[in-house]
Amino acid sequence: MPAGVAKRMRRQKVLYDGEHHYDVVLGEQALYTNVGGPEVMLGQIERLIGETGLPSLTLGILPATARVRDLFPVPGFNIYGAGDSTRVHIELASSSVDITEPGELALHEKAFGLLSTAPVHGADAASLLRKAHAYWSTVPVRG
Structure with a gap:
């Protein structure tokens, strides 16, 4: 697991290089899915709050009650390539998949x-982040 975290941290450095832009849609429920315990969740949410002002990041949070028309649930994916996609990357439990077929x-x-x-x-996304932060601030840490 630590190697995976280190790899993700290296990938995140591009947020600060001034050469890339990321449009991210994050489901609100992800703010409450307990991965790593309250301390980890607080850290993740604090990082999101801190990075929402970056010019390289557009963060949208999909409220849990939002209606998404004409779309069934899909696993998380990353699209690489600006406007003219070159690949889609999907991380799975045991491996990952890169898709390059145009269709x-x-x-x-x-x-x-x-x-x-x-x-x-903007302010509405920040409000959802603050709400999740307040929630995780009250969850007792268990050893």
């Missing part, structure tokens, strides 16, 4: 477009 790329771009119609941004 599949177009399908994932369409899915992201549909997901992008429902999230909140």
Whole structure:
């Protein structure tokens, strides 16, 4: 597990290089899925709060009650390539998948477009982050 964390941290450095831009849609329920305990969750949410002002990041949070039209639940995915996608990356429990076939790329771009119609941004997203932070601040830490 530590090697995976280190790899993800290296990938996140591009948030600060000034050469990339990321449009992220995060489901509100992810703010409450207890991965690592309250301390880890607080740290993750604090990092999101701190990075929402980065010019390289557009963070949208999909409220748990938001209606997403014409889309069934899909696993998380990353689209690489600006406007003209070169690949889609999906991390699985035991491996990962890279998709490069044009029809599949177009399908994932369409899915992201549909997901992008429902999230909140700016002050509304910050409000959801503060609400989740307040929740995790009250959860007792268990050893």
